[in-house]
Amino acid sequence: MKEVLEKLVRAFGVSSKEERVRSVIREELSNYDFEISEDKFGNLIVHVPHDGPKLMLASHLDSVGVMVTDIDKNGLVRFAPVGDIKAHFLLGTQILFENGVEGMVYCDDKELQDIKNEHLFIDIGARSKKEALSLVQIGSGGIFSPHMYFSKDRVISPSLDDRIGCGILVEVLKNVKKKNLRFDLYAVFTVEEEVGVKGARTSTYEITPDIGIVVDVTPALDFVEPKRNAIELGKGPAIKVMDGRMITNMEVRETLVNVARKNEIPFQLEVVTTGTTDAFAMQITKEGVRTGAISIPARYIHTQGEVVDLNDVKNAISLLINYIEK
Numbered sequence: 001m002k003e004v005l006e007k008l009v010r011a012f013g014v015s016s017k018e019e020r021v022r023s024v025i026r027e028e029l030s031n032y033d034f035e036i037s038e039d040k041f042g043n044l045i046v047h048v049p050h051d052g053p054k055l056m057l058a059s060h061l062d063s064v065g066v067m068v069t070d071i072d073k074n075g076l077v078r079f080a081p082v083g084d085i086k087a088h089f090l091l092g093t094q095i096l097f098e099n100g101v102e103g104m105v106y107c108d109d110k111e112l113q114d115i116k117n118e119h120l121f122i123d124i125g126a127r128s129k130k131e132a133l134s135l136v137q138i139g140s141g142g143i144f145s146p147h148m149y150f151s152k153d154r155v156i157s158p159s160l161d162d163r164i165g166c167g168i169l170v171e172v173l174k175n176v177k178k179k180n181l182r183f184d185l186y187a188v189f190t191v192e193e194e195v196g197v198k199g200a201r202t203s204t205y206e207i208t209p210d211i212g213i214v215v216d217v218t219p220a221l222d223f224v225e226p227k228r229n230a231i232e233l234g235k236g237p238a239i240k241v242m243d244g245r246m247i248t249n250m251e252v253r254e255t256l257v258n259v260a261r262k263n264e265i266p267f268q269l270e271v272v273t274t275g276t277t278d279a280f281a282m283q284i285t286k287e288g289v290r291t292g293a294i295s296i297p298a299r300y301i302h303t304q305g306e307v308v309d310l311n312d313v314k315n316a317i318s319l320l321i322n323y324i325e326k
Contacts, residue, residue: 001313002150004028004170008163009148012098014065014141015082015195018042021061021166025189028170041191043203046173048185055183055324056209056289057172058200058278059165059216060193063158064302065143066095066122068136075126077103077136080117083194087117089303094145095122101135102145144304153310154233160306162193164296165215168313172320180325183211193278200278204285211252211290213323214279215316217308218243218270218295229272231297234309236266237316240293245276246283252292259323265315270295294319 007028013021022044029036035047044061064083071077081090090105097103103124107115122142126132144158169187176185186207190199193216204212218240222232231238239256240248260267270293283291294316299307 001167001171001310005155005163005167006148008166009157009159010146012096012143013061013063013159014143015062015192017098017141018061018191021163022189025166025170029173032174034173039203039206041199041202043191043199044189045203045207046187048173048176048178048181050178050181050184052181052183053210054186054207056186056188056204056207056212056282057169057320058188058190058203058212058214058282059169060162060190060199060278061166062192062194063143063161063163064194065141067142068138068140070138071129071132071136073129075124075128075132077122077124077132079120079122079142082141083302085302087115087120090117090120091115093304095142096145097136097140097142099136154307155310156305156307158304158306160298160308161217161301162215164217164298164308164313168215168296168316168320171317172324175317176321176324182326183324185324190278197276197278197281200281201285204282204289208286209289212279212282212292213252213320214277214282214291214293215320216277216293216295217298217301217306218272219275219301220297220299223299231268231270233297233299233307234311235268235297237312237319238268238270238295238297240270240279240295243270243272243276243280244274245280246291248279248292249283249290252290256292256294256319256323260319263318263322265319265322267315267319268297
């Protein structure tokens with residue numbers, strides 16, 4: 001899992017530029033007997049045909065990042081965030097552009113509490129606007145430079161939202177036993193989740209699943225006092241009850257809980273009041289889909305140093321396999 005995760009994180013993949021992440025997953029699954037296709041919007045769809053109701057698993061390929069909006073006369077790059085990134089989390093970070101150019105985020109002369117995204121710029125070492133334009137263009141996308149560090153059972157890295165979910169689906173596909181399937185299985189690696197859960201809308205419309213389960217991250221605020229939610233690193237994957245845009249299907253949720261208890265898989269229940277995932281789009285597509293979600297607790301989401309406990313990842317894989325198989 002570590003090797004796969006490292007490949008996924010190092011692949012450039014800001015929203016709308018997911019090609020390299022898609023390629024990593026195609027390569028990982030190339031020796032397996034799956035039907036693999038790409039739809040018009042860019043979602044990667046892996047189909048494992050079997051008798052039974054349609055089950056669609058989904059994780060998103062894209063990460064948050066930045067997009068160049070202007071370059072000043074001194075060669076400093078102005079940008080807009082792609083996805084929801086707080087300005088104070090961007091300050092001082094290292095940005096990697098698709099062509100390999102890197103730069104550091106600094107700000108105009110402002111007090112920290114007053115900093116907004118429009119006060120930030122990226123210094124790529126250019127001496128002039130002309131030189132900067134030879135390195136990046138208006139509309140060029142960038143990501144947090146993908147530096148990854150493993151500390152025993154924990155990983156610190158950007159883009160774990162949601163490469164961790166993609167890695168989980170890859171491992172599930174590699175290890176699930178076809179003969180034991182309860183479902184006609186689809187695993188969808190969606191695009192542009194961070195800018196409006198778009199890929200989940202189009203792929204769900206095409207597949208029309210009976211049941212959907214999304215794998216993504218959820219904020220673990222176990223470092224905050226007083227605690228603002230019950231999610232902790234290392235206590236198991238979180239079975240979603242509610243987030244800022246949806247309440248999961250009770251039947252799907254209770255089945256996941258029962259599977260976890262039967263197989264002695266540690267789990268948590270997730271109730272948060274902000275944010276959402278592809279599950280929101282999936283749930284309300286066409287006539288509606290019975291939708292649940294499994295969330296990996298993560299600290300510092302949408303920063304250069306997201307933190308995840310790999311024991312939660314292993315237990316999420318086990319939970320999904322036991323749910324899918326007879």
